[in-house]
Amino acid sequence: MYRPPELGSLRSELRAAGLFEHRELRSWLKFGVLLTGFVACFIAMATIGWWMGLIAIPVSAVLATAMAMLGHEGSHRSFSASPLRNTFLTHLVFPLFAGLGSLYWHNKHDRLHHGHPNVEGKDPDIKPFPFVSSRGDHEKCSKGERWFQRNLQRYAFWPMSTLMTLGMRRSSILYLVRYPAKHGVSRAWFLEAACLVGHYVGWLVIPSLIWGPLVAVAVYLSMWGFVGVFLALIFAPAHIGLPIVTEQHHDWLHQVETTRNLELPRFISYFFIGLDYQVEHHLFPKIPHQNLPRAAEITARWCKRHNVGYQSGPYLDALVDSAQFMANAWSRDAVDPIEVRAGLVGRAA
Numbered sequence: 001m002y003r004p005p006e007l008g009s010l011r012s013e014l015r016a017a018g019l020f021e022h023r024e025l026r027s028w029l030k031f032g033v034l035l036t037g038f039v040a041c042f043i044a045m046a047t048i049g050w051w052m053g054l055i056a057i058p059v060s061a062v063l064a065t066a067m068a069m070l071g072h073e074g075s076h077r078s079f080s081a082s083p084l085r086n087t088f089l090t091h092l093v094f095p096l097f098a099g100l101g102s103l104y105w106h107n108k109h110d111r112l113h114h115g116h117p118n119v120e121g122k123d124p125d126i127k128p129f130p131f132v133s134s135r136g137d138h139e140k141c142s143k144g145e146r147w148f149q150r151n152l153q154r155y156a157f158w159p160m161s162t163l164m165t166l167g168m169r170r171s172s173i174l175y176l177v178r179y180p181a182k183h184g185v186s187r188a189w190f191l192e193a194a195c196l197v198g199h200y201v202g203w204l205v206i207p208s209l210i211w212g213p214l215v216a217v218a219v220y221l222s223m224w225g226f227v228g229v230f231l232a233l234i235f236a237p238a239h240i241g242l243p244i245v246t247e248q249h250h251d252w253l254h255q256v257e258t259t260r261n262l263e264l265p266r267f268i269s270y271f272f273i274g275l276d277y278q279v280e281h282h283l284f285p286k287i288p289h290q291n292l293p294r295a296a297e298i299t300a301r302w303c304k305r306h307n308v309g310y311q312s313g314p315y316l317d318a319l320v321d322s323a324q325f326m327a328n329a330w331s332r333d334a335v336d337p338i339e340v341r342a343g344l345v346g347r348a349a
Helices: 008-016 024-048 050-076 083-098 102-115 135-139 143-151 153-183 187-211 213-239 253-257 266-272 278-283 289-305 315-327 337-341
Strands: 261-263 312-314
Touching (some): 024 050, 050 083, 050 266, 083 102, 083 187, 102 187, 135 143, 143 153, 153 187, 153 213, 153 315, 187 213, 213 315, 261 278, 261 315
């Protein structure tokens, strides 16, 4: 039976290169640049006219998505060496700015997705309602969902990504409502609730009083609809199209077998906040995003020395691959992870 090399030697190599050291000041400056651009978009819409929204809303959505990815760093504790500042950034960006619950995100993303990438029945990212990525998950769905997956999934995935942020907001509220029954009412719960209330007051109530509810709701839905598309463009190509497995190998190699890096021009990579380096992010989620390009160089060489499959390719190729996979993913059986490791399935060796 194949035994993967010890990951400790790679970790030591990355640590010796200083790649676990935080770049907090640079990250705050980047956040400031993104926020300034975001505010400028809304000032332009308010002062120039509604037609400016045709340009400003998509641009502001790009900037909002990048800020959300900085919140993602705070959730992984890779933004700062200070737990307090990581928590501050996470709540500032997720529940207050974006309306996405940090408690929900920690469970969905940090625990379930990172803990079980591409594992049928465990990774929520491969089963975004109403879509599925395997026959097993398809058969567990309702009759109506199964009809949708068989007939519309190939056409609807990207158009319906405009609803992604609304779906995550709904899930965030439901998770917050159910949280006390399992965990009790804690300081974290009150902080989350206060931030979510602040989000809707700041985004909908106050603008409705100034410009009217129709304008406020239209701007809110259109801007966050674009964010949903951009989030799908970031996350989908990193995993979708790679093998969906029935269970998990409980070693680090599982992360490499179900993840790929996305090769992008530097300008576009700036807005991905490190998530084009998914292999290194999944192996070492506490590496700050500024250090991931250098970490990828070291990791690729290390994998080559140890005959470990390392998946990296042009972004557009990965995007096409993920779209083709989703078209009929409902009809594909999840595979035995041993077959993936043996090179019999997928592109991981």
